[in-house]
Amino acid sequence: AQSVTQLDSQVPVFEEAPVELRCNYSSSVSVYLFWYVQYPNQGLQLLLKYLSGSTLVKGINGFEAEFNKSQTSFHLRKPSVHISDTAEYFCAVRTSGAGSYQLTFGKGTKLSVIP
Amino acid sequence: NAGVTQTPKFRILKIGQSMTLQCTQDMNHNYMYWYRQDPGMGLKLIYYSVGAGITDKGEVPNGYNVSRSTTEDFPLRLELAAPSQTSVYFCASTTGTSGKRYYNEQFFGPGTRLTVL
Numbered sequence: 001a002q003s004v005t006q007l008d009s010q011v012p013v014f015e016e017a018p019v020e021l022r023c024n025y026s027s028s029v030s031v032y033l034f035w036y037v038q039y040p041n042q043g044l045q046l047l048l049k050y051l052s053g054s055t056l057v058k059g060i061n062g063f064e065a066e067f068n069k070s071q072t073s074f075h076l077r078k079p080s081v082h083i084s085d086t087a088e089y090f091c092a093v094r095t096s097g098a099g100s101y102q103l104t105f106g107k108g109t110k111l112s113v114i115p
Numbered sequence: 116n117a118g119v120t121q122t123p124k125f126r127i128l129k130i131g132q133s134m135t136l137q138c139t140q141d142m143n144h145n146y147m148y149w150y151r152q153d154p155g156m157g158l159k160l161i162y163y164s165v166g167a168g169i170t171d172k173g174e175v176p177n178g179y180n181v182s183r184s185t186t187e188d189f190p191l192r193l194e195l196a197a198p199s200q201t202s203v204y205f206c207a208s209t210t211g212t213s214g215k216r217y218y219n220e221q222f223f224g225p226g227t228r229l230t231v232l
Binding site for chain 1: 155158173205209211223225
């Protein structure tokens, strides 16, 4: 079984400052990794995903994440945040083998961008 | 495409009442999922389906039932509502087929906010 730990439940950051949202996972098999964003009162939207290949993955809205297998991490970064980035961010993992394509989610990190 | 739609958006139930949360997708996805989201707890999988007629339990299935008679619809049934079922419920779907553009991405509905009093 796999699990996901998001190390910060809340992250306040000033507008135009950089941000990093941390995610660690545990799994005994190969995994695929995802970051989803949830804006207030909305469903989840995929930001980016790591399936294989380059460990640096670029997503929508200027976000990127780096897969680090040795540290079992998949941290999300943005060099300069905007007010509109205020949302909750979820890291998720699933095993790369065939199956039901189930995702295991972290508990989420609330990003608050301060003007 | 409308994507994944859920009804109702909001609902208040009394303890012991029953209701069905509706979920429909128009992307011809094989795989569908029901999650519940509680504050600070992330999303927990309730039930999932890998195709019409096939369903299975997720992490937190107690108190819920599902059916999948068509590819498009995946309703979630609460038989005897309890305060512990107060939550936001999300339905999601994915194609599960390699070669498709959105392979590996789960698409989420807007959610149903349920309160049990």
